[in-house]
Amino acid sequence: MKKNLMKTVSKIALVLIPAITLSMTATAHDPSLHVKKAKKADCSKMDHSKMDMKDPVAIAMMKKCMKQAKKSKDMMDHSKMDKQMDHSKMKKVDKKNMNKDDHNNH
């Protein structure tokens, strides 16, 4: 009986060890890396107090985020709108227009 058990255990081990090792190398491979989506710049994380406004990187980031803010304003004509509108619920509206990748000249 004991010998049989040992055999079963070693058989299981023989299957499991390679399976686990293989699946571990597979998890090192994040599938999200395969998806290319055009994302909007995440301007919420910018900390102006920590930015050196003489640095080209900081200036470039400001430019991008200002353009983005202007664009999302331009999408809608606020003058014709009811003042009661809840802007916090409107994210979806401008996302649709924002996600287009204009890098299609390839």
Next chain:
Amino acid sequence: MKMIKLILLLAVLGVGTTAAVMYSGVVNVAADEPHSDFVYWILEETRKNSIKKAAANIKVPDLTDPELLLSGGVDYEFMCASCHLKPGQRESDMSLGLYPAPPNLTVPDNNDDIQVERNNFWVIKHGIKASGMPAWGKTHDDQRIWAMVAFIKRLPTLTPDQYQVLTAVE
């Protein structure tokens, strides 16, 4: 007369060895099998010196204009990051699978020499034969390529958040 015979013999030997190597199929071209140190050294030196010579007289424009970072950033994310990585990322299919491996362009190389910018411009424009590095000059003008050079110059200093903002399409 003896001299000529010797030279002839050596020439025949040289051609013979080359042909034998070529047609026997002994050379392993698999990308997951690295070159021997000797072959690697030969190829590396050849590439380095070739690029240095070809790029020696390129005039480097002012690379501090912030607009360059925006143009270069979007292009880099779209066309280069899969091979050359981005801040916070240490490997990708391409960085692990290609041989010669694409260098990780997010690590500082501590070389302020202007020749680095010349080399980078030349490599991006013309690519590198028999490697994964394409010639982007066929589809992008010099201005776009200089923007990528400017972006790569700052890339090692960027945090993942800064990178995200600079490279986002909008």
